[in-house]
Amino acid sequence: MRVAAAGVLLAVVATGCVGPSRTAEDYKNKAANTAEAVASSVQTARFGAQAAHDKRITAAYLSRLVAEAEEDALAAQASFDSVQPPDHDADEVHDHLDELLTDALDLLRSARLAARRGHDDELAALTEPLSKVGDKLDAFEQDPK
Amino acid sequence: VKKLLQVTLGILTAIGGFVDIGDLVANALVGARFGMALAWVVPVGVLGICLFAEMSGRVAAVSHRGVFDLVRERLGPRVALANLVASAFVNFLTMTAEVAGVALALELATSVNYLLWIPLVAFLVWVVIWRMKFDSMERMFGLAGLCLIVFAVALWKLGPDWGHLIHLATHPSLPDGEGLPTYLYYGIALFGAAMTPYEVFFFSSGAVEEKWSTEDLMVERANVYIGFPLGGALSLAIMAGAALLLFPVGIGVDHLSQVGLPVVAALGKLGIAFALVGFFAATFGAALETALSSGYTVAQYFGWQWGKFVAPREASRFHLFVLLSLIAGAGVALTTLDPIKLTEYSIVFSAVALPLTYFPILVIANDAEYMGDKTNSRVTNALGTAYLVLLCLVSLAAIPLMLATKAGM
Numbered sequence: 001m002r003v004a005a006a007g008v009l010l011a012v013v014a015t016g017c018v019g020p021s022r023t024a025e026d027y028k029n030k031a032a033n034t035a036e037a038v039a040s041s042v043q044t045a046r047f048g049a050q051a052a053h054d055k056r057i058t059a060a061y062l063s064r065l066v067a068e069a070e071e072d073a074l075a076a077q078a079s080f081d082s083v084q085p086p087d088h089d090a091d092e093v094h095d096h097l098d099e100l101l102t103d104a105l106d107l108l109r110s111a112r113l114a115a116r117r118g119h120d121d122e123l124a125a126l127t128e129p130l131s132k133v134g135d136k137l138d139a140f141e142q143d144p145k
Numbered sequence: 146v147k148k149l150l151q152v153t154l155g156i157l158t159a160i161g162g163f164v165d166i167g168d169l170v171a172n173a174l175v176g177a178r179f180g181m182a183l184a185w186v187v188p189v190g191v192l193g194i195c196l197f198a199e200m201s202g203r204v205a206a207v208s209h210r211g212v213f214d215l216v217r218e219r220l221g222p223r224v225a226l227a228n229l230v231a232s233a234f235v236n237f238l239t240m241t242a243e244v245a246g247v248a249l250a251l252e253l254a255t256s257v258n259y260l261l262w263i264p265l266v267a268f269l270v271w272v273v274i275w276r277m278k279f280d281s282m283e284r285m286f287g288l289a290g291l292c293l294i295v296f297a298v299a300l301w302k303l304g305p306d307w308g309h310l311i312h313l314a315t316h317p318s319l320p321d322g323e324g325l326p327t328y329l330y331y332g333i334a335l336f337g338a339a340m341t342p343y344e345v346f347f348f349s350s351g352a353v354e355e356k357w358s359t360e361d362l363m364v365e366r367a368n369v370y371i372g373f374p375l376g377g378a379l380s381l382a383i384m385a386g387a388a389l390l391l392f393p394v395g396i397g398v399d400h401l402s403q404v405g406l407p408v409v410a411a412l413g414k415l416g417i418a419f420a421l422v423g424f425f426a427a428t429f430g431a432a433l434e435t436a437l438s439s440g441y442t443v444a445q446y447f448g449w450q451w452g453k454f455v456a457p458r459e460a461s462r463f464h465l466f467v468l469l470s471l472i473a474g475a476g477v478a479l480t481t482l483d484p485i486k487l488t489e490y491s492i493v494f495s496a497v498a499l500p501l502t503y504f505p506i507l508v509i510a511n512d513a514e515y516m517g518d519k520t521n522s523r524v525t526n527a528l529g530t531a532y533l534v535l536l537c538l539v540s541l542a543a544i545p546l547m548l549a550t551k552a553g554m
Contacts (some may be wrong), residue, residue, distance in 0.1 A: 033554075040397040047406060056413035060256040063422075065402040072399055123362065138395065 009058035022050050027083065027090040031097050034080040039137035041073040042135065045111045046130035052115070059115075062123075063113045066115040070108040077101050093144055101141060104133045150164030164293055164376050164383075165431035166246030166401075167239065167338040167492040169424065170485055172380045174333050178553050180380065184314035184384060188301040190339025191377035195369050197503050200521065201345045202365040203523040205352035212349045213445030216505040228505055229446045231498040233439065235344050238491035239436035240329060241474040245272065245484035246428035247301050247403045250474055254421050260479060267475035268493050270432045271468055278352045280451045282433060289426030295419035297382040299411035306388050313388070320392075325335050330546040331541050334489060337496030339380070339538075343438040345502065359519065361459045386411075399485055405538040436474075440467035455545070489552065496543045499536040507533060 048065045051057035057065075080101075086096045107130050116121040175183045208215060217225035247270075248262035256306040271284060317432035319328055348369075357365060364376050386407030398404060401424065410414040434514065437453075451463040478484065507529045510521050521529065547553075 037397070039395055040399075043394045043396045044403060046411075047394075051409050054413075057409050058414055058417055061402060061405070061409070061417055063181065063256050064253050065400075065406075068400045068402055092195050113167075 024087050024090045024093075027086055028093055030080060030083055031093050032141045032144045034076050035097060035100065035137045035141040037076040038073045038101055039134050039141065041069040041076070041108060041128050042104050042134040042137060043116060045071040045108055048115065048126055048135060049111060049123045049127040049130060053127065054118040055120075059118055063115045064111075066108070066111045066123075070105070070112050073101070073105055073108055077105065096145065097140060100133065100136055104137065107133060146178060150345050164290070164427050164482075165239075165338075165341070166242050166249075166428050166488050167341060167495075168376070168380050169246070169383065169401065169404050170398065170488045171331075171335050171338040171426070171492055172384040173387045173391075174398040174489075176384035177333055177346065177391035177403075179320055179328065179331065179343060180388040180392045181310060181313035181385065182320065183328070183332050183335055184381060185317060186335040187339060187377050187380050187384070188338050189535075191373055192528075193336075193535075194340050194344060195373050196525065196528055197340075197506055198345050198348045198373065199366060199369045200525070201349035201506050202352045202357070202369065203362060204506065204509055204515065205349040206357040206361055206365055207359055207517065208515050209353060209356075211353055211402040211441055212346060212452070212506060212509070213442050215509050217446055218301040219509050219515070220505055224505070225446060225456040228501045229442055231501045232342050232346070232442055235341075235491065235495045235498045236346070236435055236439050237444065237470065237474060238487065238494060239341060239343055239485055240432060240439060240470065241477045242484060242488040242491045243428050244430035244471070245436055245473050245487065246401070246479070247425060247432055247476040249484055250421055250424035250428060253402055253405070253424070259484070260481065263475050265434070266429075267471045270429070270436055271435060271471050274436060274453070275457065275464070278398070279351070280538055283351070286426050286433065287431035291421060292419045292423035293379050295408055295412065295416050295423060295428055296379060296386055299408045299416060300382045300386050300389070302411035303386065303387065303389055303407065310385060310388075322548075326546055327550045327553055329542065330493075330550045333496045333543050333546060334492050334553070336539055337492040337499070337543070338495075339377070340499055340503075341495050342498060342502040343435050345506065346438040346441050347434040350437070350445075350452070354452050356454070362394060362519070374545055380518070383407075401485070425480050436467050436471050440464070486552075493543050493547055493552075496539050498540070500533060500540050504533060 045066050048057065048062050048069070052062055080097070085091045107126055111123055111126050111130070114120075114126065148333055172187075204212060204215065207257050213225065213229065216228055220228075244263060244266050245259065247266045248259035251257070251262045251266070252259040277285075278478075319325065352361075352365065383404065387404075389396065390396075390407045390410055391403070396403060396406070405417060405420045405424075408420045412419075440463045441451055443449075443466050444460070447462075449462045450460045452460060478487075507521075507526075508528075511526065513520055
């Protein structure tokens with residue numbers, strides 16, 4: 001019984017860990033995964049902004065949708081920042097992604113505030129910028145450098 | 146009319162049990178990440194749950210006793226204890242996830258943080274169990290849960306190319322960037338969500354609560370063969386909506402709010418209202434079922450008086466255990482543990498516990514001492530044995546795949 005309980009605990013703990021990066025390749029993979037996660041948040045917010053523009057979503061639902069998208073993006077950024085770049089090339093990957101993440105998080109913050117305040121027009125205006133930064137993150141995910 | 150109403154037990158178990166927080170999350174998540182490539186798992190899960198729910202309902206209708214009561218008597222206290230511990234652990238995780246799911250649905254409707262809803266939800270679940278009659282409970286949440294049909298309506302409104310959708314479901318292939326271990330891990334999660342053990346405990350104990358006898362076997366089969374496939378069809382609609390809308394733009398499903406996006410796109414605010422009522426009813430119904438199941442399993446194992454068919458004072462230990470389980474579940478949910486991650490873990494651990502749950506049912510359903518001439522047919526036994534092999538494989542693979550894929554990351 002104790003062995004089974006320890007196994008369950010180990011499984012849960014082990015799956016929640018962020019591993020270190022020993023090689024530039026591994027670091028790139030982690031960067032690509034981070035870009036993918038943040039792109040998902042950006043697309044979610046873009047979807048919400050479009051729905052707000054079309055008057056197809058309730059205020060409470062929209063507010064949670066966008067706030068959760070921002071929380072996810074922040075968590076992905078924090079997780080990525082905890083990984084040490086192993087070499088100079090990895091530094092460049094980090095700097096490039098950091099720039100994209102900063103843009104994405106700025107937009108997500110603006111989207112959250114607009115949704116919380118019920119400013120649907122402001123939110124709708126963010127649809128295109130969110131779309132652009134989403135495309136950049138997608139491109140980075142395909143070729144992280 | 147009475148027999149028609151009894152079919153609602155199957156519908157409640159299908160919607161509040163088959164489509165619960167685990168199915169909502171797993172189907173949307175899989176659709177968003179793998180498109181329709183894992184759709185084949187749903188009918189496999191539906192057939193499995195139909196098979197074993199029918200067996201357990203028949204056992205209850207013939208013997209008038211709960212499954213755990215018989216498992217202990219037939220297989221002895223040690224085997225039954227292993228079964229009980231595994232089932233109780235998975236049931237507790239599932240109940241906690243369902244309580245959090247109700248709170249998440251309320252958060253989406255009100256914007257009030259889900260943590261503030263959890264104590265109230267746990268209290269309401271307890272009040273309904275304490276005060277409401279079993280048949281009223283099943284009818285109310287069964288019918289409200291039908292609001293989830295909005296996902297099927299949304300799918301139809303999105304106007305997919307049905308032929309292409311069916312082709313994708315019947316010719317599964319790995320999407321770019323996904324590995325086989327991750328594909329298998331989510332297949333197991335989906336299977337675990339479809340065959341969650343509590344559905345069987347609730348179904349069989351519900352049969353005793355409703356005083357089913359051999360004369361009700363036709364109704365029992367109608368419940369299983371109408372209710373569960375309906376739940377499976379809704380699961381596929383949720384998956385297909387996510388595959389159509391979220392998969393192409395790379396939106397992953399990490400929250401209940403994302404599960405409803407296909408409804409937002411297709412049906413707007415009215416659709417959201419139906420989806421939220423459906424989320425609430427399905428998760429609340431499942432919270433009732435899992436909370437009751439926690440009491441059913443323990444009380445039946447220890448031989449305590451159980452059930453809502455007797456006055457609470459006559460089944461005081463059963464009700465006390467249900468209450469303590471709810472308090473503990475609410476306590477765990479209040480730790481701010483991510484409810485969606487908790488749901489994912491609960492369905493994977495369900496998969497691990499499946500053989501322990503379903504093997505004893507197969508044994509008892511074949512025992513003429515309990516079943517008389519109502520033992521399994523050859524076809525049922527052949528299918529049951531094939532499923533047990535599958536359940537063992539799934540159980541053995543679940544934890545290694547969880548570790549290898551970092552829980553599907």
